[in-house]
Amino acid sequence: MxxxxxxxxxxxxxxxxxxxxxxxxxxxxxxxxxxxxVTTADNHRRGxxxxxxxxxxxxxxxxxxxxxxxxxxxxxxxxRHLLGQPAILEESEDGATSETSFxxxxxxxxxxxxxxxxxxYLDEHVFVDGTALLKRRVVVCDSTRTDTLLVLPL
Amino acid sequence: xxEATTTMAAREWPQALSKVPYWVFQxxxxxxxxxxxxxxxxxxxxxxxxxxxxxxxxxxATFIGEQPVLVTRDFDGEIYAFENRCAHRGSLIAxxxxxxxxxxxxxxxxxxxxxxxxxxxxAFEEGINGKGGMGSDFCKRAHSPRRLRLANVHGLIFGSLxxxxxxxxxxxxxxxLDRIERVLGGRKPVVLGRFTQNLPxxxxxxxxxxxxxxHASILHLFFxxxxxxxxxxxxxxxxxxxxxxxxxxxxxxREAESGEHYKDxxxxxxxxxxxxDPSLVDSFSxxxxxxxxxxxxxxxxxxxxxxxxSIAVRQVLPTGVDTTDLHxxxxxxxxxxxxxxxxxxxQSNLVGPAGYVSMEDGAIGGFVxxxxxxxxxxxxxxxxxxxxxxxxESRVTEASIRGFWxxxxxxxxxxxxxxx
Numbered sequence: 001m002x003x004x005x006x007x008x009x010x011x012x013x014x015x016x017x018x019x020x021x022x023x024x025x026x027x028x029x030x031x032x033x034x035x036x037x038v039t040t041a042d043n044h045r046r047g048x049x050x051x052x053x054x055x056x057x058x059x060x061x062x063x064x065x066x067x068x069x070x071x072x073x074x075x076x077x078x079x080r081h082l083l084g085q086p087a088i089l090e091e092s093e094d095g096a097t098s099e100t101s102f103x104x105x106x107x108x109x110x111x112x113x114x115x116x117x118x119x120x121y122l123d124e125h126v127f128v129d130g131t132a133l134l135k136r137r138v139v140v141c142d143s144t145r146t147d148t149l150l151v152l153p154l
Numbered sequence: 155x156x157e158a159t160t161t162m163a164a165r166e167w168p169q170a171l172s173k174v175p176y177w178v179f180q181x182x183x184x185x186x187x188x189x190x191x192x193x194x195x196x197x198x199x200x201x202x203x204x205x206x207x208x209x210x211x212x213x214x215a216t217f218i219g220e221q222p223v224l225v226t227r228d229f230d231g232e233i234y235a236f237e238n239r240c241a242h243r244g245s246l247i248a249x250x251x252x253x254x255x256x257x258x259x260x261x262x263x264x265x266x267x268x269x270x271x272x273x274x275x276x277a278f279e280e281g282i283n284g285k286g287g288m289g290s291d292f293c294k295r296a297h298s299p300r301r302l303r304l305a306n307v308h309g310l311i312f313g314s315l316x317x318x319x320x321x322x323x324x325x326x327x328x329x330x331l332d333r334i335e336r337v338l339g340g341r342k343p344v345v346l347g348r349f350t351q352n353l354p355x356x357x358x359x360x361x362x363x364x365x366x367x368x369h370a371s372i373l374h375l376f377f378x379x380x381x382x383x384x385x386x387x388x389x390x391x392x393x394x395x396x397x398x399x400x401x402x403x404x405x406x407x408r409e410a411e412s413g414e415h416y417k418d419x420x421x422x423x424x425x426x427x428x429x430x431d432p433s434l435v436d437s438f439s440x441x442x443x444x445x446x447x448x449x450x451x452x453x454x455x456x457x458x459x460x461x462x463x464s465i466a467v468r469q470v471l472p473t474g475v476d477t478t479d480l481h482x483x484x485x486x487x488x489x490x491x492x493x494x495x496x497x498x499x500x501q502s503n504l505v506g507p508a509g510y511v512s513m514e515d516g517a518i519g520g521f522v523x524x525x526x527x528x529x530x531x532x533x534x535x536x537x538x539x540x541x542x543x544x545x546x547e548s549r550v551t552e553a554s555i556r557g558f559w560x561x562x563x564x565x566x567x568x569x570x571x572x573x574x
Binding site: 039042043048049051052054055056057059062063066067070071073074075144145147148149150151 | 345348354427429431507513
């Protein structure tokens with residue numbers, strides 16, 4: 001399969017794990033030594049390193065999921081991700097880099113469908129056994145604002 | 155007496171500090187009076203970090219309450235602050251949250267201000283070909299935006315719109331100053347990231363939450379769930395003399411932790427759940443002492459936080475009766491090693507909008523705001539630890555919340571109910 005197809009399949013599966021579950025599948029889209037960060041366009045432009053979520057291995061991503069299932073207290077809510085087509089920036093036999101725009105709406109409790117986040121994924125993928133795994137995903141949110149809290153990953 | 159103060163004097167506030175009427179979180183008239191009596195009143199509000207204005211020309215556009223203000227560093231090296239509102243027709247003078255400029259030109263009619271906020275230019279002041287222009291009685295010097303009083307506390311820039319505000323040292327008191335110095339004294343902060351959280355509640359519900367050391371181990375179950383609690387921690391609450399400011403702190407008990415007894419009890423691995431990457435809580439002594447947590451608030455809306463090695467300042471800005479902006483600035487320090495910066499990055503997961511121990515704080519105020527919707531005649535009860543607003547060795551107390559209300563109700567000019 002070509003890079004575009006591999007990445008598209010992986011991203012389809014990625015958003016499904018968050019939006020429809022099981023959420024435990026979400027970390028499985030990452031390589032063991034993956035880097036994942038959620039930040040804002042303003043921080044990204046200024047080169048500021050911190051994230052609202054910051055992880056430098058897959059174990060930290062699994063901890064995110066066990067924390068939201070077992071520890072953290074919040075009003076039940078769900079997301080729906082809408083992704084643009086991935087723009088493939090570089091590709092080889094072993095991997096690729098890409099950028100993909102996203103829009104995420106959130107439904108909290110029995111409330112309305114609210115626009116929660118828009119932005120772009122800045123990605124590095126590795127191709128392993130015919131599957132694209134994320135080696136690095138920086139989630140750059142367009143706005144500096146987070147409404148109330150961010151529990152489920154983007 | 156101002157109009158807002160007169161209106162507020164018609165309202166009765168319970169005499170006991172432990173009773174908080176719910177209307178104070180709901181009433182638009184109260185909200186408007188706060189802008190005048192608190193945010194334009196004789197109090198110090200956090201504006202930005204000195205480190206964020208590193209070079210002459212650097213500026214920060216921020217707020218005191220709803221009032222837009224502009225903080226700058228001029229070429230003389232000094233920091234200035236003035237109202238961010240053109241003296242002509244009221245437009246914002248600068249819009250970027252953080253920027254750099256030699257001077258400011260209002261986009262509407264190109265009135266120009268220097269970095270100290272002096273009006274230096276008025277477009278077509280002399281008119282064109284001797285026609286139009288400003289009258290001869292117009293004096294630029296009389297039309298500069300109002301300047302703020304400023305104070306710099308270990309690199310934290312505070313401003314006040316009221317010239318009668320006490321000196322910052324008297325305002326904070328020695329205990330609070332010492333605790334700020336403990337974290338920031340002699341160190342050069344570096345901004346690691348900035349995040350804004352929109353809170354669905356009145357600003358005072360967030361302040362109550364910050365000052366509430368009672369909820370910490372109950373609402374925030376992250377440490378408990380993953381067995382990361384150190385049960386033998388010591389700590390306490392400092393309430394400043396006026397009641398306005400507070401510090402909540404805890405420290406590890408090194409003797410007990412290194413003792414066999416502690417290890418035998420396997421206190422840290424007693425939990426059903428484990429972190430796959432427990433390095434999240436690997437920390438270093440932040441300033442060479444044993445204090446692992448220090449939450450400090452300065453009235454009305456500032457927080458300095460040390461949670462292990464996660465250092466941040468929080469600015470609480472009301473944007474409406476039931477909406478609040480919470481601005482987070484995550485900090486490291488110039489002398490941090492690479493390893494220390496890595497620890498700070500990992501621990502940034504504890505705080506902010508997605509923080510393992512602070513995400514709940516973003517939502518809990520909204521739960522209260524919704525919960526009290528039909529109860530403007532009812533009262534919250536803050537009796538934990540008694541009725542006073544004083545320091546305590548126990549953190550199972552609401553003393554610092556009572557301290558906030560003590561200062562608040564006086565600043566607002568409510569009538570205090572006669573005791574029954």
